[in-house]
Amino acid sequence: MSAGKSRTRLWFLWHSWLAMPIWAFLFFICVTGTIAVVSTEITWLVDPSMRASGGGQPLPPGALIAAAEAAAPGGRVESLSWGGSHMAVGAEMALPDGTVTTAWVNPVTGVVQGLSPGTSFRQFIRALHGWLMTFPTGWYLVTALAIPLAGSLVTGLVVYKRFWKSFYQPRIRWKQAPRVLWGDLHRVAGTWSIWFIAVIAVTSLWFLIYIALFHLGIGLGGGKAPVMVARDRIPVSAVRPKIDADAVVAAAMTALPDMRLRYLRLPDTAYDTASVIGSSGQVPLLPDIVRVNPYTAEVIVVEGGLEGASGVELTRTIMRALHTGDFGGLPVKLIWFAFGSLMSLLVFSGMLIWTKRTARATVEAVRGLRTARASSNA
Amino acid sequence: MRKLWHRGKFHLSALMMLVPLPFLPNYFSPKPIFAPPEIRRDIGAGPFPITLVTYDESPHWAGNGEWMKEYRIHLRPADIDKVRGVFLRVGKPRNLRAAGALGFGNPYEREAEVAVPAEPSGTEELWVTVEDWSGRIHQTSTPLAGFLGGKR
Numbered sequence: 169m170s171a172g173k174s175r176t177r178l179w180f181l182w183h184s185w186l187a188m189p190i191w192a193f194l195f196f197i198c199v200t201g202t203i204a205v206v207s208t209e210i211t212w213l214v215d216p217s218m219r220a221s222g223g224g225q226p227l228p229p230g231a232l233i234a235a236a237e238a239a240a241p242g243g244r245v246e247s248l249s250w251g252g253s254h255m256a257v258g259a260e261m262a263l264p265d266g267t268v269t270t271a272w273v274n275p276v277t278g279v280v281q282g283l284s285p286g287t288s289f290r291q292f293i294r295a296l297h298g299w300l301m302t303f304p305t306g307w308y309l310v311t312a313l314a315i316p317l318a319g320s321l322v323t324g325l326v327v328y329k330r331f332w333k334s335f336y337q338p339r340i341r342w343k344q345a346p347r348v349l350w351g352d353l354h355r356v357a358g359t360w361s362i363w364f365i366a367v368i369a370v371t372s373l374w375f376l377i378y379i380a381l382f383h384l385g386i387g388l389g390g391g392k393a394p395v396m397v398a399r400d401r402i403p404v405s406a407v408r409p410k411i412d413a414d415a416v417v418a419a420a421m422t423a424l425p426d427m428r429l430r431y432l433r434l435p436d437t438a439y440d441t442a443s444v445i446g447s448s449g450q451v452p453l454l455p456d457i458v459r460v461n462p463y464t465a466e467v468i469v470v471e472g473g474l475e476g477a478s479g480v481e482l483t484r485t486i487m488r489a490l491h492t493g494d495f496g497g498l499p500v501k502l503i504w505f506a507f508g509s510l511m512s513l514l515v516f517s518g519m520l521i522w523t524k525r526t527a528r529a530t531v532e533a534v535r536g537l538r539t540a541r542a543s544s545n546a
Numbered sequence: 547m548r549k550l551w552h553r554g555k556f557h558l559s560a561l562m563m564l565v566p567l568p569f570l571p572n573y574f575s576p577k578p579i580f581a582p583p584e585i586r587r588d589i590g591a592g593p594f595p596i597t598l599v600t601y602d603e604s605p606h607w608a609g610n611g612e613w614m615k616e617y618r619i620h621l622r623p624a625d626i627d628k629v630r631g632v633f634l635r636v637g638k639p640r641n642l643r644a645a646g647a648l649g650f651g652n653p654y655e656r657e658a659e660v661a662v663p664a665e666p667s668g669t670e671e672l673w674v675t676v677e678d679w680s681g682r683i684h685q686t687s688t689p690l691a692g693f694l695g696g697k698r
Contacts (some may be wrong), residue, residue, distance in 0.1 A: 192560035242651055243625070262652035264623060267576045286576050300562070301569035309562070385611060405683050408627040436650045438630040438679075522556070 173351040183323035200297035202508030207290040217282025224276035229413040236271035239280040311376035334359035364507040371491035390405035415465035420444035420458035592678040592684025604696025633675040
């Protein structure tokens with residue numbers, strides 16, 4: 169065997185051993201992550217109260233808040249989120265018993281179509297995928313997969329000579345034996361998802377580094393002081409003044425007329441601003457955040473685009489957007505879902521190839537060695 | 547047995563899927579099931595009776611070198627729109643600017659993350675500063691001893 173060939177063989181062993189011992193865990197994380205990409209869409213399909221027809225003049229935010237609060241005694245709306253014309257507006261409400269619930273309000277008729285108490289499927293699948301429901305142990309376990317993932321990508325590219333041929337001459341031998349078919353699928357899917365695996369590996373590695381630095385007490389810095397309402401701008405009255413949500417959103421839309429409204433966060437405390445979040449498409453991947461004085465409906469600051477955030481915050485936002493595919497609406501999500509499925513298939517087919525070939529090859533090699541030794545002993 | 551090990555050893559990582567299982571019931575319950583016992587303190591700041599609640603567990607490390615303890619602030623429902631803010635601080639605040647951690651979130655159950663001493667001497671006081679919507683300040687304090695939680 170030539171030196172080049174044995175080196176390739178070594179790379180190939182690395183490629184096999186990086187994922188094989190953890191394949192089931194990796195597969196689980198790939199599948200849950202793929203589901204997480206479209207979790208909102210799945211709940212939309214399952215839960216009719218989240219749907220809206222899309223036609224008609226949308227109601228102002230104040231009317232949606234009033235409708236939601238009328239549906240739950242004592243409920244206080246903390247935020248509104250708009251998911252597009254086909255979705256009901258989600259009004260997150262604080263309840264007197266200390267829990268939260270989401271009211272799904274039809275954006276046109278103002279009818280509360282349903283209440284979803286507690287955490288949503290989106291949050292659940294995220295907790296399952298991201299930290300196995302146990303933080304921070306699970307977070308470390310999951311993000312550590314970034315290392316074998318990146319390793320599999322690199323070794324795969326070394327092992328698979330002329331992988332670029334799969335781009336213009338993808339070869340899948342459907343009629344051959346399953347081992348051959350799985351091998352072809354593994355190579356073609358792998359080549360086509362090079363960019364996606366790289367994105368997922370790098371962003372996951374970032375999640376690992378980020379949390380590790382936090383626990384090591386090494387601050388990444390770059391945190392900005394929160395924007396608050398100046399003390400002398402807070403009104404003096406007997407009771408809490410009512411916040412005019414319509415005026416708040418209108419002020420934000422005046423500041424950024426092209427913005428697609430996605431989220432209204434009412435102040436968490438009396439000293440907080442109201443935040444209007446949307447995307448105006450100024451800078452890809454980055455949302456626009458307009459901080460508004462809730463009492464006067466004056467825009468305090470427009471944070472958005474590149475100058476809005478420091479380096480670390482910017483990295484966080486971009487890494488998160490790239491990892492989840494949540495930055496360009498449904499089309500991007502569907503691309504992420506498709507490649508997430510391909511990645512799950514890669515893990516699964518890799519395992520099948522291993523059990524069908526590599527394991528047998530190893531057994532045969534060991535047996536060969538034994539017979540050789542036995543015959544030399546004789 | 548050996549055969550089983552040979553066939554199954556590479557699928558053992560599937561056991562990782564069991565990790566989330568014990569946490570599921572707690573996750574889906576609206577209130578924590580396996581939460582440690584609560585310590586409650588009834589205090590009064592001016593006209594506002596307040597119940598402070600914390601879990602009987604040690605303060606946690608915040609990563610920035612400080613030890614933090616979370617307190618939940620229960621006002622009477624009739625008072626929640628009269629109170630502008632509730633601040634908690636270990637040690638008497640010198641002025642309103644340094645009143646401490648501001649309660650936030652659900653107005654019925656505001657939460658405050660309070661920086662606590664790493665090694666309390668036992669004589670510290672937890673100061674509660676309430677500002678109402680007319681701008682008046684009401685202050686009171688309660689001993690931190692017995693209200694920090696955990697084994698100390």
